[in-house]
Amino acid sequence: MRALAALLFATACLAQEPVRTTIGIPALVTGVVLEGSEFEPIETTLKSPIVLRIEHMQKHGTANRYALQFTGMEAGQYDLATFLRRKDRSDNGAMPKIPVVIEAVRDDSQHEPNALQPMKARDVGGYARTMWLLGGAWAIGLLAILFAFRKKKAAPAAILRKATLADRLRPAVARAIDGSLDSEGRAELERLLLSVWRVRLSLQDVPVREAIVLLRAHEEAGELLRALDQWLHAKSPQPVDVEALLRPYSKIEDEGGGAA
Amino acid sequence: MSKTTPHSQQNVAATIRFLDAVRQRVATVVVGQDVVVERLLIALFTGGHILMQGVPGIAKTLLAATLSKAIDLQFARVQFTIDLLPSDILGSEVLDQRTNTFQVLKGPIFTNLLLADEINRAAPKVQGALLEAMQERKVTIGKESFKLPAPFLVIATQNPIEQAGTFELPEAQLDRFMLCHRLQYLPKHDEKEVLRRNLMLGVRREAKGAIARTEFDAISDSPVGTQEDLISAMEAVHHVHVSDAFLDHVVEILDRTRKHPAIALGCSPRAGIAMLKASRARALIHGRDFVVPDDLFALAEDCLLHRMRLSYEALADGKTTASVLEELLTEVGASKSALAKA
CATH class of the missing domain: 1.10.8.80 (Magnesium chelatase subunit I, C-Terminal domain)
Known part of the structure; x- marks a missing residue:
């Protein structure tokens, strides 16, 4: 009963498509379960259409499981079972078919190998060119990054170049005169006026703490600073005519201080 | 000059008189250094501490001693060295063998004006102990905390030249000093005046011997202002x-x-x-x-x-x-x- 089941299983497995190969190219048929004692390939002669060898064998219940490697010598359909015999020379008995197909690449009339087809040789070398290409790509990338970076910086730099001290002072003075300047703006106006006088008296290179002392000592600048003290800083300020104080700066032109 | 309210005007006028007196007293001993005197007074009036950076020999100690005597303040000086311990400044507990109890021995930090000379020569743990006391204005010795006297001002000095074997104060600790003033050498005419005054110091007789007088001997012991004047000045600052x-x-x-x-x-x-x-x-x-x-x-x-x-x-x-x-x-x-x- 078990032998019959193994035979049915083997038959079911081998009922699949036959294994195909071409002449001279080895192929493998696995999972061949054969009941009974151990099998071996029959002797091969010069006229054998198939050369068979047992790649692997293992016990499978009362049967044996084989992996058969075969190499076809002549085109055609064959049953590998016919190329097997029992080692103990007993009768093979009922064996399943192990179909294989050997195909020919050449026609039967062709006795010489196929002629080689001319093909383009692979490009040998080219390392220098590859390096040049990679280097070029890297340089382009670097320039792109630098260019993009400069482009972003260019906008404020342009404003810095264009906005002179006078340009910044005029609107602040105008707002101070019409009373719309807030505390922060007044502080900024004071700093701008200090800068204007530092430029006027060529004190840009003098430390600020010393420059402000010199400005206080100057007749016109000192008067302005004292009035600013009263307007902006004094605890009990004296009245200051802001309009009269700042009017000389309302139409101030660039005096060479630039965007200092 | 601006108009001032009567109260603040009174305070300002009193403070200016006090300041003039202090300045004149300092000027009798220390030549020049008007800016340094101003910075010291600023620190004193605001309760801040001051770090003075300068080479040795430009009258840092003399200035602090003169100022403390002019305002009747206690003055102490600690020379910072590598082997100084926190207890050398803060104080420690010592065993009184008669009573068999621990007695607190307060350190030199319990003063009004402390000159921490060459603060960067001490180990960081000593610097840390001083700076902590500067900020908290109290010191813990054993299990007891003691408030430092008021006013309390630390005048620390640093020599910017010799850096070997020193522990530079990190930014976080420098931040504790309200002011850091960099002392410069005196102008030529002031330096000449220093030399001229030194020539006139002479010799001081002591017991059977004599000692060459120093500038410290020229400091008058009679104060020109009281701590009350100082407190008035500190209050006046808050009205500015x-x-x-x-x-x-x-x-x-x-x-x-x-x-x-x-x-x-x-x-x-x-x-x-x-x-x-x-x-x-x-x-x-x-x-x-x-x-x-x-x-x-x-x-x-x-x-x-x-x-x-x-x-x-x-x-x-x-x-x-x-x-x-x-x-x-x-x-x-x-x-x-x-x-x-x-």
Whole structure:
């Protein structure tokens, strides 16, 4: 009963498509379960259409499981079972078919190998060119990054170049005169006026703490600073005519201080 | 000069008289150094501490001793060395063998005016102990806490030249000093006057011997002001008016220290507070009851420089914190916000 089941299983497995190969190219048929004692390939002669060898064998219940490697010598359909015999020379008995197909690449009339087809040789070398290409790509990338970076910086730099001290002072003075300047703006106006006088008296290179002392000592600048003290800083300020104080700066032109 | 309210006017006038007397007393012993005297008074009036950087021999100790005697303050001096221990400054508990109990022996820190000479020569744990006491104004010895006397002012000195075997104060600890003043050599005419005065010192007889008199012997023991005068001056500082415009100037400068590309560590809000306090005291010393930008620019270096740290790139470019601060102050007139509005 078990032998019959193994035979049915083997038959079911081998009922699949036959294994195909071409002449001279080895192929493998696995999972061949054969009941009974151990099998071996029959002797091969010069006229054998198939050369068979047992790649692997293992016990499978009362049967044996084989992996058969075969190499076809002549085109055609064959049953590998016919190329097997029992080692103990007993009768093979009922064996399943192990179909294989050997195909020919050449026609039967062709006795010489196929002629080689001319093909383009692979490009040998080219390392220098590859390096040049990679280097070029890297340089382009670097320039792109630098260019993009400069482009972003260019906008404020342009404003810095264009906005002179006078340009910044005029609107602040105008707002101070019409009373719309807030505390922060007044502080900024004071700093701008200090800068204007530092430029006027060529004190840009003098430390600020010393420059402000010199400005206080100057007749016109000192008067302005004292009035600013009263307007902006004094605890009990004296009245200051802001309009009269700042009017000389309302139409101030660039005096060479630039965007200092 | 502005108009002042009667109360503050009285305070300012009294303080100016007191200051003039102190200055005159200091001038009898110390030649020149008007700015240093002003900075010491600012520190004294505001309860801040001052770090003085300068080479040895430019009258740092003499100045502190003269000032303390002029205002009738207790004065102590500690020479910081590598083997100094925190207990050498703060004090310690000692066993009284008669009563078999521990008695507290207070250290030299229990004084009004403490001169911490060459603070960077002591180990960090000693520096830390002093700086902690400076901030908290109290000292714990054993299990008991003691308040330090009021007023309490630490005048620390650092020699900027000899750096071998010293422990540089980190920025966080430097920040505890309200002011850091860099002392310069005297102008030639002042130095000549120092030499001339030294020639006239003579010799002091003692017992059967004699000792060559030093400048310290020239310090008068009679004070020209009392601690009450000092307290009045401290109160007067708090009546000095600070305008919104001035606050904006301070904020602008602090902000610039934080955004300047050459500065890795800008100034903390404590720097701004120090600047305000110092400006108020300077205004009072100059006879004003309100601050002006002059105070800010005059004190910027002492208040900000030790709180700034340059970036490695700036250091590699050979820049100094002083040059960067000067550049920053110079640019204050051309603020970026002004550019945007223009």
